[in-house]
Amino acid sequence: MSLWLLYGLLLKATVTSFSGMGSLPQIRADLVVTHRALADDQLSQAVLVSRSTPGPVGTYVVSVGYMAAGWPGAVVGWLALVTPALAAIPLLVVVARWHHLPRVRASVDAVVVAGAAMLVPAGLQVARDALLQLRAVAGL
Amino acid sequence: MTSRPSLPTMGWQMVKDANRTLGGGMPAIEVMRRSFTRRGWLDDTGHGLLVAVSRFTPGTNVLAYCAGFGWRIGGMGGAAVALAAASVPGSLAVTLLSAAISRLVESPGVRAALAVAMLAAAALILSSAWALVRPYFLGARPVWAMAITLGAVVLFAAGTPPVRVLLVAAIFGAVSPAPKDAP
Numbered sequence: 573m574s575l576w577l578l579y580g581l582l583l584k585a586t587v588t589s590f591s592g593m594g595s596l597p598q599i600r601a602d603l604v605v606t607h608r609a610l611a612d613d614q615l616s617q618a619v620l621v622s623r624s625t626p627g628p629v630g631t632y633v634v635s636v637g638y639m640a641a642g643w644p645g646a647v648v649g650w651l652a653l654v655t656p657a658l659a660a661i662p663l664l665v666v667v668a669r670w671h672h673l674p675r676v677r678a679s680v681d682a683v684v685v686a687g688a689a690m691l692v693p694a695g696l697q698v699a700r701d702a703l704l705q706l707r708a709v710a711g712l
Numbered sequence: 713m714t715s716r717p718s719l720p721t722m723g724w725q726m727v728k729d730a731n732r733t734l735g736g737g738m739p740a741i742e743v744m745r746r747s748f749t750r751r752g753w754l755d756d757t758g759h760g761l762l763v764a765v766s767r768f769t770p771g772t773n774v775l776a777y778c779a780g781f782g783w784r785i786g787g788m789g790g791a792a793v794a795l796a797a798a799s800v801p802g803s804l805a806v807t808l809l810s811a812a813i814s815r816l817v818e819s820p821g822v823r824a825a826l827a828v829a830m831l832a833a834a835a836l837i838l839s840s841a842w843a844l845v846r847p848y849f850l851g852a853r854p855v856w857a858m859a860i861t862l863g864a865v866v867l868f869a870a871g872t873p874p875v876r877v878l879l880v881a882a883i884f885g886a887v888s889p890a891p892k893d894a895p
Contacts, residue, residue, distance in 0.1 A: 586771045595771075621809045624826055627802025629736040630772030634803040635810045646807040653803070654795045656771030657779040661791055663765045664780045671761065675886045681848065682885025683764040683878050685857050686864035688844035690874055691738055693865070695837030698736070702830035709824045 573609050575648050578641055581607070582633055582652035593619070593629055599636060609640040628653075715752045719786045719793045722753070726797035730778060731805075734829040737774025739836035740798075741766075744777070745843065754781065756847060763844060767878055775799055856888060 581602045585595035596619070603609045618639060622632035630653055637649025670676040717725070729747045733739035741763065748754035754762075762780045769776035775798055782794025848857035860881055867877045 589770065618810065621806050623734070623830075624822075625802060625805040625809055626731045626733055627740065627799070627805070628772045628774045630775070631799070631802045631806045634806045638807045638810045643807070646803070646810075650799065650803045653772060654775055654799050657769065657775035657795055658791065659771075660765050660769040660776035660780040661783045661788075663769055664761070664783065667761060667765055678888060679882045679885040680761060680764045682860050682881040682888070683767060684760045685845050685848055685860040686878055686881030687763060687767045687874075688841040689861040689864035690868045690877060691837055691841035691844075693868065694736075694738070695834045695841065698830055698837060699834035702827045702834060705823055705827040705830070709820050709827065 573607060573640065575641060575644055577607075578609070578637060578645060579648045579652055582637060582649055583655055586630070586633060586652050587656045593632070595630070595633065599633070603636065603640060610636065614639045714755055714758065716785050717751070717753055719790055722782065722785050722790065723793040723797040725751075726778060726782075726794055727801060730774065730798040731801040733836060734826065734833045736833070736837075737772060737777070738840050739833045740774050741777055742836045742840035742843065744781070745840070748781070753785070758784070760844065768875070860884060 585598035589595040604612055618632045618635035621635045622629050633653045634646050634649040637645035729744045730740045733743055745759050762777050765780055766773045766776035778794040778798040779791045782790035864877050
């Protein structure tokens with residue numbers, strides 16, 4: 573698989589997701605099922621690695637790139653990881669320009685509150701996973 | 713009023729703040745919020761704006777947060793420095809660990825240490841959620857905030873994708889009565 577194709581496939585997955593792990597189904601469909609560039613257990617290991625290192629969980633895309641094409645693949649994976657983040661800049665320009673309007677501000681405030689509300693289940697899930705892992709290590 | 717650090721200063725601080733928590737991007741965002749507000753680089757309004765925008769940006773939320781913060785500090789150069797600072801160390805660690813994954817992560821000691829770190833990350837995520845909603849619940853609009861919170865939780869629990877939940881919240885916010893003292 574060429575590095576351009578790898579970048580295109582990884583970028584397709586990251587740019588169509590809205591969270592770190594949201595790109596996983598697309599990556600599996602493209603790299604595991606269609607192109608057979610890596611196996612399911614390698615994809616699982618990539619996820620495990622990103623959960624075991626500091627920083628965004630989305631960095632599993634870098635591990636996927638490494639497993640598909642070595643160090644050049646890791647660089648390609650990093651590029652696919654950071655490229656969508658640049659879309660925040662035009663979004664920020666638009667929102668900041670209209671943020672003084674009460675309804676726009678209320679809309680942004682509502683997004684902040686709703687986003688925070690959805691953090692609670694995510695935080696509880698991380699705590700649950702951690703406790704299960706501790707229990708497994710202790711052999712209970 | 714916020715101050716603007718030099719790009720190297722911001723980049724180095726972001727290297728330290730964005731790459732020291734497990735459990736995904738939200739703990740890192742909470743660490744950055746605390747660090748940047750303490751230094752006067754960011755206020756609560758700016759933080760809320762960055763969080764809202766990062767939620768609607770494709771890809772990894774924390775990187776969008778960092779790109780937006782860096783852009784506010786130093787334009788496109790600031791965004792590039794912030795993105796590199798927030799993503800290169802973690803990506804290097806991921807790549808190096810990918811080679812040795814099966815040997816290291818099977819160790820019970822390593823797994824226990826990771827589990828404890830994840831518990832700390834869970835506490836940071838919940839703390840982050842409270843920091844974001846506190847101004848609304850303790851301000852003049854607790855009922856409005858509670859309605860949005862409950863609606864978001866119910867929709868999310870029903871399997872609605874997060875982006876759709878946020879869109880519904882945005883529409884609700886736009887059509888609900890204008891706030892008098894939003895934070």
